[in-house]
Amino acid sequence: MSAAGDRPLRADARRNRARVLDAADEIFATKGVGASTEEVAKRAGVGVGTVFRHFPTKEALLEAVLVARFGRLAEEARGLVGADDAGAAFFGFLAAVVDQSASKNAFAGALAQAGVDVEAALGRAGAELWEALGVLLTRAQAAGAVRPDAQVDQVVAVLVGASRAADYAPSAVPLILDGLRPR
Template identity: 65%
Template sequence: MTSPASGRPLRADALRNRAKVLAAAEEVFAVQGTSASTEEVARKAGVGIGTVFRHFPTKESLLEAVLVALLERLAEEAGELRSAGDAGAAFFGFFSRVVSQAAAKQAVTEALAEAGVDARAATGRAGPGLKAALGTLLERAQEAGAVRADVGPSEVMALLTGMSYAAGRAGARDDILKIAFDGLRPRPDEAGAEETSTEETSTE
């Protein structure tokens, strides 16, 4: 991690202050909305406004950092779930987790768009990691028979994007998630066909 001003590596105390500011910003924006001031973020973090601006020269750069941190945290959570014993529960649980974070992500994305910042470009380094981790969870869930085999990462991402957008507007609803999950699970006839195929193979 380097300083935005000098380009030099940050000292340990500076890294701690940056982390405090970022954590405070996430909390403030989640409670008060993205229109909350950087002064409020500084108060929440227990630092001076100058400290905030040393790490994040503009409010847009702070919002961008909050969005990147959210995506990186989700990717890290997905990575930790790769070794989960129940691959199906890990996949569907993570899907629900992403949707539950949709409102916060959407609010920050829209605030950046209003400021003329392309959120997709701003989070380019975090997005691929999240997509790859989700792809691994999908593959493991399919191997476990928890997700239908004809669904690929692109279909899951499209569904996740749509569900997240809807959740960002109207809130995450368990009944809607259940419908989506029912569509991702293998149909009874598919499960029966797979079992028959396995039995035939074992008797040959």
């Protein structure tokens, strides 16, 4: 859909939008959320007007990048559902989420500061991630790799804590995640 959501985008506009999102993800991850939309446009190989045609504000661009990241994480989690070692798949996925947490936290913080309800903005992408995480959790519990009393909302809370800890004491992350293992 277009930025206004009123009609589907042409193929070239879809490609430009995807290039802008990829460039924004890369630029904001490496240079921080303070990087300019001009830098994003240059990296995407488009004019700044194209960026603003798809994303009327920098916050809209940050939100789209964050939603796309959550979508990719949900897709990654769904891809791990058939893994032979359910425990390794579960804990590997958690570690990957924590590894990406610094830029995700920066995006979420900038959006919250701009008055965006981040949880509402994530909407379907967030729900899909929780659902996929729940399936990974259930499989890991069935394999005996995760304590049976752990629930998906608790796992999300552990992920949030581990993600925050990664900024201050990265060596604490394995200890935090080990709390999910059976006693």
